[in-house]
Amino acid sequence: MDFSDSPDVAAFRAGLRSWLGEHLHSYAEGVGHDSAEAVAATHRWHRALAAAGYVAVSLDAAYGGRGLPDVYEAVVNEELAAAAAPPPPPIGHIAHAVADFADPDLKARVLPGLLGCTESWCQGFSEPGAGSDLAGLSTAATATDDGFVVNGQKIWTSGAMWADRCLLLCRTEPDQPRHRGLSMLVVDMTTPGITRREITLANGSREFAEVFFDDVRVPAENLVGERGQGWKIAQHMLTYERGPADMGWTGRLGNVLAAAQEGVRSGRLPADDVLRRRLAAVAVDAQVLSWHVARSLVDRDPADPGSSGSLDKLLTTRVEQELYAVVGDLAGAAQVVGDQRPFGEYLWSRAQSIYGGTQQIQRQIVAQRLLGLPRG
Amino acid sequence: MQIGLDADQRAFARSCGALAADLAAGWDRGRGPRDVASPEPSEKDWARIAEAGWPALRLREENGGLGASTVDVAVLVEQLGRHALAAPVLGTLVAAEQLQALGAPADTLEEVAAGELRIAPLLDGRLLGFAPAAGGALAWDAAGATLAFAADGSAHALGDALPAADVTRAMRRPGARVDDASLELRAPTDDDRDRLHAFVLTLLVADLLGTMSAGLDAAVEHARSRTQFGKPIGSFQAVQQIAAEDLVSVEATRSALYSSAWAVDALPAAEALRAARVAKAFASRAGVAVCEDVVQLFGGIGMTWESPVHVWLRRAHTDRLSFGDEHHHQAVLADLDLSAGA
Numbered sequence: 001m002d003f004s005d006s007p008d009v010a011a012f013r014a015g016l017r018s019w020l021g022e023h024l025h026s027y028a029e030g031v032g033h034d035s036a037e038a039v040a041a042t043h044r045w046h047r048a049l050a051a052a053g054y055v056a057v058s059l060d061a062a063y064g065g066r067g068l069p070d071v072y073e074a075v076v077n078e079e080l081a082a083a084a085a086p087p088p089p090p091i092g093h094i095a096h097a098v099a100d101f102a103d104p105d106l107k108a109r110v111l112p113g114l115l116g117c118t119e120s121w122c123q124g125f126s127e128p129g130a131g132s133d134l135a136g137l138s139t140a141a142t143a144t145d146d147g148f149v150v151n152g153q154k155i156w157t158s159g160a161m162w163a164d165r166c167l168l169l170c171r172t173e174p175d176q177p178r179h180r181g182l183s184m185l186v187v188d189m190t191t192p193g194i195t196r197r198e199i200t201l202a203n204g205s206r207e208f209a210e211v212f213f214d215d216v217r218v219p220a221e222n223l224v225g226e227r228g229q230g231w232k233i234a235q236h237m238l239t240y241e242r243g244p245a246d247m248g249w250t251g252r253l254g255n256v257l258a259a260a261q262e263g264v265r266s267g268r269l270p271a272d273d274v275l276r277r278r279l280a281a282v283a284v285d286a287q288v289l290s291w292h293v294a295r296s297l298v299d300r301d302p303a304d305p306g307s308s309g310s311l312d313k314l315l316t317t318r319v320e321q322e323l324y325a326v327v328g329d330l331a332g333a334a335q336v337v338g339d340q341r342p343f344g345e346y347l348w349s350r351a352q353s354i355y356g357g358t359q360q361i362q363r364q365i366v367a368q369r370l371l372g373l374p375r376g
Numbered sequence: 377m378q379i380g381l382d383a384d385q386r387a388f389a390r391s392c393g394a395l396a397a398d399l400a401a402g403w404d405r406g407r408g409p410r411d412v413a414s415p416e417p418s419e420k421d422w423a424r425i426a427e428a429g430w431p432a433l434r435l436r437e438e439n440g441g442l443g444a445s446t447v448d449v450a451v452l453v454e455q456l457g458r459h460a461l462a463a464p465v466l467g468t469l470v471a472a473e474q475l476q477a478l479g480a481p482a483d484t485l486e487e488v489a490a491g492e493l494r495i496a497p498l499l500d501g502r503l504l505g506f507a508p509a510a511g512g513a514l515a516w517d518a519a520g521a522t523l524a525f526a527a528d529g530s531a532h533a534l535g536d537a538l539p540a541a542d543v544t545r546a547m548r549r550p551g552a553r554v555d556d557a558s559l560e561l562r563a564p565t566d567d568d569r570d571r572l573h574a575f576v577l578t579l580l581v582a583d584l585l586g587t588m589s590a591g592l593d594a595a596v597e598h599a600r601s602r603t604q605f606g607k608p609i610g611s612f613q614a615v616q617q618i619a620a621e622d623l624v625s626v627e628a629t630r631s632a633l634y635s636s637a638w639a640v641d642a643l644p645a646a647e648a649l650r651a652a653r654v655a656k657a658f659a660s661r662a663g664v665a666v667c668e669d670v671v672q673l674f675g676g677i678g679m680t681w682e683s684p685v686h687v688w689l690r691r692a693h694t695d696r697l698s699f700g701d702e703h704h705h706q707a708v709l710a711d712l713d714l715s716a717g718a
Contacts, residue, residue, distance in 0.1 A: 001378065001379065001380070001381070001382075001447045001634055001637065001638040002377060002378040002379070002638065002642070003377060003379060003634075003635055003638055003639075003642075004377070004642070005377065006377065009377070071377055261713050261714060264714045265713075265714055265715065265716055265717075266716070267716070271714070276710045276714050277703070277706055277707065277710060279710070279713075279714065280706040280707070280709045280710035280713065280714070281657075281702070281706050283709065283713060284654050284657045284658050284702075284705075284706060284709065285658065287651075287654045288628050288629075288631060288632045288654065288655070288658045289628070291631045291632055291634070291635040292627065292628050292631035292632075294377065294379060294631075294635075295379040295380065295630075295631045295634060295635075296631075297377070297379075298377050298378065298379050298380065299379050299380035311623065311624055311627055314620070314621065314624045315624050315627075315628050318624070360613075360617065362620075363616060363617045363620035363621065364613065364616055364617075364620070365620075366620035366623055366624070367610075367616035367617070367619050367620040367623075368616070370620075370623060371596050371616075371619055371620070371623055372596070372600070373596060373599060373600065373608075373610040373611065373615070373616050373619060374600065374607075374608050374610055374611040375611060376607075376611045376612065376613060
């Protein structure tokens, strides 16, 4: 049992800290996704990280990664959070899908741009009729002589407004049982027939979009893996979507907590005994969450990493929603009058139990796959 | 980072679990409070416990012990909780560690390690910590113990078991001072005291983890086999949602236990104590909450004496209160983190 860094990890961490100390200030300003300038700043930041060798470090060196264990991805996420730096590009799961399933030609065409962050990617999974029930999706890719013709609609596509490419989960085999009828395509977002429509979230955020596909032609060589393999690839991606990134998210929650604690210590945020106790209680939960996330990285069931990811997400949801509830109560009237950014963050915490699989679906996965309770 | 049990620790968990299960099978909760078996082990059972090296586990080799790490001890204690073992192993481990930390002589500790001297820790009357002296104190998990030492080194005989929620462990009042057994103990340094405290809190977390996970596993098994409306009740979403959140609590408690147990031996004492307080605050709330859900998942049968469900809930409540519940540790942590100048 050892929760501390190995010498190699410690050296990597020290190197990253020193790089951040030197370069963060030149890139951190204005990063976001709510304006063209903010998106451009995000791209500059991601390219700088990539050039310094801190993007997709767990990917094989042959594809532009560094072939390091998952824990190094976690260190990147953790250190960026600790430095209050903007997050790294959320591409590890896409990179692994392409690297682990695509043929050599497709890999050679798309991985350099993805890993170098010179091309921006989005992930077309959810549909208006297929959220929790993702395998029921209906966007159709009909096979032609030289590829596919795609028709349908995606929703909640993060970064779609500025993406160059889309990793698209779509139905190619309508005659097959639903999980076996899906395939994964790489779609160039400039292809004729693609229409994007921005979604403004309840907190004003403009990260998401709907994407419409009308007779969009995709060449056969853009198929990732084989026809009918889409669901398997999507499940594989889940392994990489959580885990390391959770370290970063947990670190960012830790920053919110630390700011609230500092506010109470300095007297800026008046707190009675009840609020002090609630803040202490959520600090307990946040600490346990960060231990748990660390343990999940190295002690998870390799046979079923997705289900333990569901468990981790449920724990994160508990902590995050309670944290923002306490932070909001500490702010008192300032939560509803004045600078509305904190209220926006609170609103986003309510999405934690919805995106990436709702709390109810995650509980069902935990109950059926981890506890072995029967399907209804 | 190497988080999780290694192969030796997993094997030790299995052997501890096998013995604990065997010992637990010989304890009968009876048909009601009047005929529940005492948690005092038979001479034969205590000999098996001593033979297994459990009382000696944490004592250093120069004190006749095995010098095990806190993680190893936590592995054992989780199994004690898992099988709701009605024998004072945890009390012995806690008392032995206290005496060792306070510099008790090796010959006394050797007797404890061998199972020849049976001791229990003395806690203050609110169960918040070790009692400085015997007045108003309680001997904790004291079934079969012949002596309890207060922090001042005074040895005390023990009275009858008090009425108590937990039917698997006994609380007793210290009685007359036994002068020829009393010890010269040294005042602990702050570090010694904090590390001892962290160790004890960690063991309580381990016992809570074993208790809550045993309850949840039994509830899941029940939900798989009990049918209503022609289906197993475990197929109903309302039941699944409860059980799933309970597994989140169990696994988070396991993460907290691993971190806290590692910290006792690896981090500066104050940091180890902080980690242990966090783990104890979390596990105290989670342990009782899960055991309450287990009552709910079992339905009416879980409210009968015949069912083991109340045994887990009783044990969880006692673990929760002992050495401070979540409110106690949250208050301490609030003072550490939120006071001006902190």
